[in-house]
Amino acid sequence: MQRRSLLWTFFPPVLAVLVLSLVLVTGFAGQAVRAFLVRDTGANLEHAARLTVSTFAVALAAGDEAQVQETCRRYHAMTGMRFTVILADGRVAGDSLEDPGRMDNHADRPEFAAALAGQAGHGRRYSTTLDHQRLYCAVAAAGGDGTPFVVRTSVSESSLAEVMRGALGRIALAGLVLALLAGVTAYLLSRRLRNALARLQAGAEAFARGDLGQRTREADSAEIAALADAMNRMADQLGRRIETIDAQRRELEAVMSSMIEGVIAVDLDETVISMNEVAARLLGQMPPRAVGRSIQEAARDPDLTAMVQQALSSGATVERDVRLGDRAEICVQATATDLRDGEGALIGALLVLNDVTRLRRLEIMRRDFVANVSHELRTPITSIKGFVETLLDHPPADPAETRRFMGIISRQADRLDAIISDLLALSRLEKDTESGGIERVELPVRPLLERLLRDLAARDADGAARLSLDCGGEVRAACNAALLEQAVGNLVDNALKYSQPGSPVVITCTTGPETVSIAVNDRGPGIAAEHLPRVFERFYRVDKARSRTMGGTGLGLAIVKHIAQAHRGHVTAASEVGKGSTFTINLPREVSA
Amino acid sequence: MKIHLQREIEQLKKNVFHVSSLVEQSLKLALRAVHESDSVLATQVRERDREIDALEVNVEEECLKILALHQPVAVDLRFVIAVLKMNNDLERIGDLAVNIASGRHCMGGESMPPAFTETMHAMGDKAQAMLRGALESLIAMDTAKARQVLAADDAVDSHYRELCEMLRGEMTRRPGEAQKMICWLLVAKNLERVADQATNIAEDTIYTVEGTIIRHGRG
Numbered sequence: 001m002q003r004r005s006l007l008w009t010f011f012p013p014v015l016a017v018l019v020l021s022l023v024l025v026t027g028f029a030g031q032a033v034r035a036f037l038v039r040d041t042g043a044n045l046e047h048a049a050r051l052t053v054s055t056f057a058v059a060l061a062a063g064d065e066a067q068v069q070e071t072c073r074r075y076h077a078m079t080g081m082r083f084t085v086i087l088a089d090g091r092v093a094g095d096s097l098e099d100p101g102r103m104d105n106h107a108d109r110p111e112f113a114a115a116l117a118g119q120a121g122h123g124r125r126y127s128t129t130l131d132h133q134r135l136y137c138a139v140a141a142a143g144g145d146g147t148p149f150v151v152r153t154s155v156s157e158s159s160l161a162e163v164m165r166g167a168l169g170r171i172a173l174a175g176l177v178l179a180l181l182a183g184v185t186a187y188l189l190s191r192r193l194r195n196a197l198a199r200l201q202a203g204a205e206a207f208a209r210g211d212l213g214q215r216t217r218e219a220d221s222a223e224i225a226a227l228a229d230a231m232n233r234m235a236d237q238l239g240r241r242i243e244t245i246d247a248q249r250r251e252l253e254a255v256m257s258s259m260i261e262g263v264i265a266v267d268l269d270e271t272v273i274s275m276n277e278v279a280a281r282l283l284g285q286m287p288p289r290a291v292g293r294s295i296q297e298a299a300r301d302p303d304l305t306a307m308v309q310q311a312l313s314s315g316a317t318v319e320r321d322v323r324l325g326d327r328a329e330i331c332v333q334a335t336a337t338d339l340r341d342g343e344g345a346l347i348g349a350l351l352v353l354n355d356v357t358r359l360r361r362l363e364i365m366r367r368d369f370v371a372n373v374s375h376e377l378r379t380p381i382t383s384i385k386g387f388v389e390t391l392l393d394h395p396p397a398d399p400a401e402t403r404r405f406m407g408i409i410s411r412q413a414d415r416l417d418a419i420i421s422d423l424l425a426l427s428r429l430e431k432d433t434e435s436g437g438i439e440r441v442e443l444p445v446r447p448l449l450e451r452l453l454r455d456l457a458a459r460d461a462d463g464a465a466r467l468s469l470d471c472g473g474e475v476r477a478a479c480n481a482a483l484l485e486q487a488v489g490n491l492v493d494n495a496l497k498y499s500q501p502g503s504p505v506v507i508t509c510t511t512g513p514e515t516v517s518i519a520v521n522d523r524g525p526g527i528a529a530e531h532l533p534r535v536f537e538r539f540y541r542v543d544k545a546r547s548r549t550m551g552g553t554g555l556g557l558a559i560v561k562h563i564a565q566a567h568r569g570h571v572t573a574a575s576e577v578g579k580g581s582t583f584t585i586n587l588p589r590e591v592s593a
Numbered sequence: 594m595k596i597h598l599q600r601e602i603e604q605l606k607k608n609v610f611h612v613s614s615l616v617e618q619s620l621k622l623a624l625r626a627v628h629e630s631d632s633v634l635a636t637q638v639r640e641r642d643r644e645i646d647a648l649e650v651n652v653e654e655e656c657l658k659i660l661a662l663h664q665p666v667a668v669d670l671r672f673v674i675a676v677l678k679m680n681n682d683l684e685r686i687g688d689l690a691v692n693i694a695s696g697r698h699c700m701g702g703e704s705m706p707p708a709f710t711e712t713m714h715a716m717g718d719k720a721q722a723m724l725r726g727a728l729e730s731l732i733a734m735d736t737a738k739a740r741q742v743l744a745a746d747d748a749v750d751s752h753y754r755e756l757c758e759m760l761r762g763e764m765t766r767r768p769g770e771a772q773k774m775i776c777w778l779l780v781a782k783n784l785e786r787v788a789d790q791a792t793n794i795a796e797d798t799i800y801t802v803e804g805t806i807i808r809h810g811r812g
Contacts, residue, residue, distance in 0.1 A: 270607065294603075296610035297732050302618055302644075305611055326721060328621050528707050577707040 006190040006197075014182045022175040026168060033167055037160050038124070038135065045137035045153040046120045048081055053141040053151045056085050060093065060143045068094035080159075082130075084152040086112055086138075093149070098129055106152075111138035115150045124157075133157040196224045203231055212239035262332075262353035264290075264299070265339060266308055272298045273348065282324055282332060282353050295351075304334060304351060311336035311349040321356075331360045365537055372539030376419055376554060380412035415553075422555040426538070429483075429562040438566045440478045440591050445509050445516065446471045452485055456492065463496045471509035477516040478591040479567055484518075487563040490556040491520040491583045497552070499524035499580070511589065515569065519584040526577040535573055536561040560585065598663040602672065605655050609676055609683075612648045613728045615641055616683045616690070620724060620787060623694035624717045627780055628710075638694040645687035652680045671804055675797040679731070682790045682797075686724065689783045689790070696780035709759060709777070716752040716781065719745060720788045727794040736802050739795035749788040756781045 052075060059067040072083040076096030085094040090107025092100040106112055114121030115138035123136040138152040203216030212235045216228040256263055262279030266272050275290045275298065283290075283299055290298035295308050303322045310318045315338040324330040333356045339348040387405045396402050432438045449469055457464035477484075488507070495505040499522040508519045527535060531542045539554040560583070564571040567587045575581035619641040626634035656677045659665060665673060723745050730739035757778065764774045799807055 293732075294607045294610065296607045296614065300610065300614040300617065300728070300732075302611060302615040302641075305614065326621075326718070326725075328625055526707075528710070577711070 006194045007187055010186040010190045011183060014186045015179060018178055018182050019175070022171070022178065026171050026175075029171065030164065030168060034160070034164060037163060041135055041155060041160065042122050042137055045081065045135065045155065046122075046139065048075075048079060048083075049120075049137055049139040049151045049153045052083065052153075053139055056094075056149070056151055057141055057143055060085070060087075060149055061145070065093050065100070069100060070094075072096040080155070082134075082154045084154070086150040086152060087143075088116070088147050088149060103129060109136075109138075109152075111136045111152060112150055114138065115140040115152075116148060121150075127154070130156075135160075196221075200224070200228060200231065203228070203235075207231070207235050207238065212236075212242070260355075262351075262355070264295070264351040264353070265348060266295050266312075266351070267348040268312065268346065270295045270305075270308060270312070278355075279351075279353055282330060282355060284325070299351075304336075307334060307336040308349050308351055311338050311351075312346070315346060322353075329357070330355065331357045368540075369538050372554065373423070376539060377416065380416045380419075383412045384409050384416075419553045419555070422553045422559060425486075426555060426559055426562055429559070429566050433562070433566045437568065438480045438483060440480050440567065442476055442478045442589070442591055443481065444473060445475045445477050445479075445484075445518065446473050448479075448481055448485055449488065449507060449509070449518075452489055452492070456489075460496070462501070463492075466496065466502065467492065467505050467507065469507050471507065471518075472511075475509045475511045475516055477518075477587045477589055479587055483563045483566065484585075484587075487560045487585055488518060488520065490560050491585070494552075494556060494583075495520050495522035495524070495581075498522065514589055515586050516589055517584050517586050519582050521580065521582040523580040526579055526581055527573070527575040528577055532573055532575060536571065557583075598659070598665060598669065601655070601659050601663065602665075602669060605652070605659065605673070605676060608648065608652050608655065609680070610728075610732065612645060612652060612680070612683050613731070615645050615648070616686050617721075617724060617728060619645065619687055619690040620693070620721055623690040624721065626694040627696050627717075628714070635694040638690055642687045642691045645684060649680055649684040649687075653677065656680070668801065668804075671801045675801040679794045679797045682793045686787050686790045689787050692783045693780050693787075696776050696783075709756070709763075712752060712756050712759065713777070713781065716749060716756065716784050719749045719752065720784045720791070723749065723788050723791040724794075727791040727798070730795055730798045734798065734802050736799050739798045742795035743792050746788050746792045749785060753781055753785040 052071075055071060056068055059065075059071060068085050072085060072094040073096055075081065075083045082096045083094070084092060084096070084106070086106045086109075087093050090105040090112065092098075092103040092106055094100055095103060109123070110125070111121030111123035114123075118140065121136070121138040123138075125134070125136070126132070127134045134154045134156050136152055136154040138150045140148050140150050143149045200216055203214055206214035214235070215232050256274070256276040257278075259276060259278060262276060262282045264272060264275045264279045271292060271294055272290050275285070279285075280290060283301070285298060296305050299305060299308075301322065301324060303320065307318045307320060307322075310316070317338075318336045320334055322332050322334045324332050333354040335352045335354070337350050337352075338346055339350045341347045387409050390396075391402065391405055396405070429438075446469075449471055453464060453467060453469065456467065492505065492507070499505065503523040505523075506519075506521045508517075508521065510517045510519070527542055531540075534540045535542065536557050538558040541554060561571050564585050564587070569585060569587040571586070572584045573581065574584070619638050622634050622641065623638045625631065626638060656673050659673050663669075723742050726738055726742040726745070730736070730742060760774045760778055760781075764771055796807055799805065
């Protein structure tokens with residue numbers, strides 16, 4: 001709809017009021033003027049009649065009707081009035097405009113009758129003689145012979161109408177001027193209002209654009225100033241509120257992004273509303289890309305999708321373990337709950353992902369450890385028990401057989417002892433690490449490794465021959481000599497055990513800016529990548545069948561790891577299948593580090 | 594009418610993504626079942642496959658409904674047609690995953706040389722990456738990504754040939770283990786098929802976006 005401008009809203013009513021009042025004023029004024037004119041003219045006519053009556057009386061007394069006629073004409077020429085002299089019987093004796101002889105009897109004229117009755121006879125009627133509307137006044141007087149006669153004066157109404165027209169014309173001109181004035185006033189008023197409104201509008205539009213600092217100044221009228229004031233207050237309030245909301249949103253974002261759990265919120269259409277960085281990382285996604293997409297698209301995991309759908313449809317909390325990642329290597333405890341607004345209406349669902357990969361791994365490790373330790377302890381005990389029972393129930397006749405049995409029992413008991421002392425060593429190390437570390441001294445590494453070699457040569461000459469040492473005398477590390485010797489010893493034992501007889505094993509020392517590395521490298525079969533992260537676990541065996549026959553306790557590398565940790569260092573393993581393995585102990589150079 | 598169509602297509606998209614995530618997970622589970630010789634995982638893969646089959650029918654019916662009721666044109670039409678086709682491909686991949694999972698017996702007995710497991714792993718990873726890439730290209734309507742998937746197929750094929758060669762050598766060396774070698778071969782073959790189906794999906798994505806058919810070397 002085309003809306004009217006302010007000008008056209010104001011102008012027509014103002015004009016209408018003006019026109020109406022003009023019409024009314026003109027009407028009333030016209031009537032008053034007319035009444036005044038008629039009365040005034042009537043009075044004039046009467047005066048003229050009374051003034052002239054004596055003249056006519058003289059003429060009539062003389063009986064000179066021509067004189068009467070002549071006087072009527074003369075007076076007409078002087079005053080513009082029509083004079084008529086009517087005798088008592090109604091016969092016209094003289095008339096200014098007509099020949100009296102041709103005029104009919106005027107006895108029936110109302111003003112004539114009134115004049116004869118002794119009054120001034122006023123009348124306003126159509127003149128049959130002259131064919132138009134006229135005003136009349138008749139006055140009676142006594143003639144020379146005592147018979148009365150009447151002098152009648154009259155004027156045409158058209159002269160009155162002329163006066164009236166002149167007056168009305170001026171009124172109309174005044175009306176036109178007033179209408180113009182009204183238009184100009186309406187225009188000025190509307191323009192002023194329009195400008196004020198335009199300023200308010202500009203202010204409101206600035207607010208809409210978000211420019212809340214803008215202030216509308218308006219001093220025009222109290223109402224508009226109040227409106228401007230209200231708008232300014234609104235902008236202030238809005239600005240404060242937006243700031244609060246902004247701050248809250250930033251806080252929420254900060255909380256969300258620093259949370260350890262992944263959080264995903266979806267609406268009722270299963271569209272992601274927000275997703276924090278952890279959730280995005282767990283799902284292998286980019287948060288800005290995920291928002292606005294469906295959960296099917298964003299999570300790409302049927303279990304999570306099903307959970308969200310369940311939470312949305314039932315309004316209940318759903319909890320489940322879900323595996324994510326390319327090789328399902330991430331273990332996540334997912335909780336889907338319904339999301340409700342302040343009034344308790346369902347507005348979506350919230351999915352919380354708790355990365356429990358490490359926890360699950362630890363659980364598995366502990367479970368495996370208990371199973372393993374029982375298994376490892378049981379094997380020698382079963383063996384010992386078997387042979388002891390055999391010896392008790394069926395002692396072999398041959399002492400050599402008895403001796404052989406005893407030998408086996410002794411070996412298995414040694415094995416038990418080795419496992420238990422390794423376990424004890426481990427628990428002692430753990431305790432030391434927890435209670436603030438072991439005693440460490442800064443000392444050169446080379447003498448320590450040489451001592452290790454000498455010890456080895458005493459036990460295993462072949463092994464010692466395969467070993468080479470690449471270690472400068474200047475390499476110093478903060479260490480507990482006995483423990484470090486044990487750790488390197490374990491690594492060397494493993495290297496010798498798992499590689500082909502005769503293949504070389506190299507111990508290398510390198511010193512970095514803050515750490516010292518002692519690496520033991522062999523040319524054995526290597527360890528597959530999937531086993532590499534787990535070789536330091538207790539009782540973890542790469543090849544379950546083989547290594548037990550080699551006589552290890554399954555705790556050697558675990559001890560190495562714990563010794564390194566007790567030194568505030570760490571141990572790494574690198575290996576390539578078929579090429580060999582390198583185990584490296586990294587230690588800090590200084591005690592304070 | 595137009596709004597209705599848009600809503601139906603949105604729903605269809607959701608369902609396709611759901612199926613695709615199921616398929617992706619199914620393949621993941623199947624590969625784990627093989628490498629960990631885990632029969633529980635294999636059972637899960639079969640269960641997933643039943644779910645995928647049910648959803649496939651669902652998606653197909655939805656496509657037909659859209660075609661019949663809304664008679665879409667241009668990109669909408671191409672999308673529905675592409676979904677119809679990739680729906681088939683996805684269902685096939687689900688079946689292939691079941692086949693792969695049944696190869697979990699391959700790992701028993703005497704262990705294979707590490708090079709075999711390595712190649713199989715590499716091949717599994719590549720096939721999975723291709724499937725993921727194809728699904729991502731579908732989600733993002735990204736033809737560049739779809740073309741990367743097409744290019745990656747060669748790598749899977751060469752892995753497959755390499756593994757075939759290795760298995761043939763091993764079979765002549767250890768004829769007693771022929772059963773196991775065949776099992777390996779089947780897993781590898783199925784993986785290679787998964788990669789092929791992934792290229793089909795990528796081609797359908799390109800068709801949806803560009804409207805050009807690039808199958809059979811037309812690209």
